[in-house]
Amino acid sequence: MNRELPIYLPIKAVLLILVQAFIFSKMALFGFISPMIYSILLYIYPTHKNRSLWITWAFLFGLSLDILLDTLALHAIVLLFMAYIRPKIMRFMFGLNFEQKSFRIQQAPVAQRYTFIAAIILLHHLVYFSLEAFSWSKWLLVIEKTFSTGIVSFIFSLLLINLLTTRKK
Amino acid sequence: MQRIIDFFLSNKLRLLFWCYLLIGIALTTSENIYLKSSYLNTSSRLSGGVHLFFSGIGDYFSLASENKFLTTQNKVLMERLIALEKHDLNRDSTLTKKNFEFINGRIIKNSYTGIDNYLTLSLGKEDSVFTDMGVVNEKGLLGIIEFSGNSFSTVQSILHSKSKINVKVKGTDYFGSLVWDGKKPNKVQLIDIPDLAPIKKGDTIISGGMSSIFPENIPVGTIEDFKLTAAKNYYIVEIRLFNDMQNIGPVYVIKNHLKQEIKAVENNKDE
Numbered sequence: 001m002n003r004e005l006p007i008y009l010p011i012k013a014v015l016l017i018l019v020q021a022f023i024f025s026k027m028a029l030f031g032f033i034s035p036m037i038y039s040i041l042l043y044i045y046p047t048h049k050n051r052s053l054w055i056t057w058a059f060l061f062g063l064s065l066d067i068l069l070d071t072l073a074l075h076a077i078v079l080l081f082m083a084y085i086r087p088k089i090m091r092f093m094f095g096l097n098f099e100q101k102s103f104r105i106q107q108a109p110v111a112q113r114y115t116f117i118a119a120i121i122l123l124h125h126l127v128y129f130s131l132e133a134f135s136w137s138k139w140l141l142v143i144e145k146t147f148s149t150g151i152v153s154f155i156f157s158l159l160l161i162n163l164l165t166t167r168k169k
Numbered sequence: 170m171q172r173i174i175d176f177f178l179s180n181k182l183r184l185l186f187w188c189y190l191l192i193g194i195a196l197t198t199s200e201n202i203y204l205k206s207s208y209l210n211t212s213s214r215l216s217g218g219v220h221l222f223f224s225g226i227g228d229y230f231s232l233a234s235e236n237k238f239l240t241t242q243n244k245v246l247m248e249r250l251i252a253l254e255k256h257d258l259n260r261d262s263t264l265t266k267k268n269f270e271f272i273n274g275r276i277i278k279n280s281y282t283g284i285d286n287y288l289t290l291s292l293g294k295e296d297s298v299f300t301d302m303g304v305v306n307e308k309g310l311l312g313i314i315e316f317s318g319n320s321f322s323t324v325q326s327i328l329h330s331k332s333k334i335n336v337k338v339k340g341t342d343y344f345g346s347l348v349w350d351g352k353k354p355n356k357v358q359l360i361d362i363p364d365l366a367p368i369k370k371g372d373t374i375i376s377g378g379m380s381s382i383f384p385e386n387i388p389v390g391t392i393e394d395f396k397l398t399a400a401k402n403y404y405i406v407e408i409r410l411f412n413d414m415q416n417i418g419p420v421y422v423i424k425n426h427l428k429q430e431i432k433a434v435e436n437n438k439d440e
């Protein structure tokens with residue numbers, strides 16, 4: 001079955017929202033870490049699709065999570081920002097390869113892919129916790145939370161990506 | 170005209186981004202009561218139904234333990250009631266006027282790992298639950314209702330960066346404010362306790378009763394550690410909560426029948 005069909009993307013997104021809201025957000029690893037795995041949407045969404053549609057998607061995806069998690073519009077803002085700057089991060093990570101129309105993240109070398117995932121997770125968490133704290137005096141708490149939650153999110157994200165993405169035979 | 174259209178077309182993505190960003194910022198920071206309450210009301214109605222469904226499944230599996238807990242609590246309350254009746258047979262009936270009413274409900278969504286945590290309560294305006302009412306359970310303080318929808322309410326947890334609740338050291342008249350540093354969900358901090366206060370590790374902290382939200386003597390936690398502030402005139406006290414914020418169980422919303430009267434008196438005093 002072709003798992004690249006457009007229908008699979010909304011299904012994956014709805015699954016991600018449900019898994020985040022009802023499993024990962026209810027977790028409290030070491031008493032204070034709730035992994036945020038939904039940022040893998042930035043990895044699984046195709047690279048050269050319509051960018052206006054992509055940021056609309058990201059905003060609505062974030063807003064659905066906000067409604068379920070009572071976080072006003074924090075997830076929506078962060079995901080919108082990440083979706084907007086994703087091409088810049090990708091150009092930085094993958095260089096000239098990214099400019100080619102046939103480029104797909106899934107075909108990039110493992111080390112590059114994992115570095116990209118780690119970068120988007122750390123940046124996403126940093127922006128999210130900074131917005132949540134919204135105060136310079138809490139910078140240390142923001143850094144602590146970014147790294148502690150980021151490491152756990154990274155591990156779970158890798159597991160989920162392996163479940164959700166197509167494997168070339 | 171053509172230039173304007175060209176401008177919009179060439180900057181379509183940037184304009185769309187700023188448009189969404191402004192919507193997001195408006196929903197997050199707006200002080201506009203109509204906008205905020207419409208958004209919160211819609212979101213609480215949407216998410217409340219989904220959370221109610223999932224928490225219903227979870228609750229089914231914890232029925233046995235909840236039953237056991239209720240029987241134990243009933244036993245403790247019966248013993249207290251008998252002890253009270255023995256001592257207070259001749260009490261002045263005017264003193265027993267019921268100021269506080271407890272409305273029982275349950276938490277259908279709980280968060281404790283963020284910097285600002287909220288709980289979703291299965292009660293709303295239809296159940297006479299309104300903004301600024303206190304929420305407790307049998308182990309102690311949980312938070313204050315921040316927004317009340319028709320069937321669900323949002324509770325600002327004591328694990329919130331803006332939460333500041335009046336509490337005191339049990340057995341003394343030293344009052345302070347309960348705040349949270351955003352780190353561990355089982356520990357909160359007590360500030361504004363003067364250095365003269367005779368506090369020690371293990372002392373119990375209870376609600377101070379200085380506000381119209383919580384009555385006095387609701388348990389909070391015990392002192393785990395304390396140190397003086399940089400100015401050396403106040404203590405910062407580390408409190409271990411009695412409550413397990415990760416597993417809350419049945420809760421009670423506190424309705425103060427004298428709230429309006431207290432507010433009217435306070436407003437009069439200010440004028």
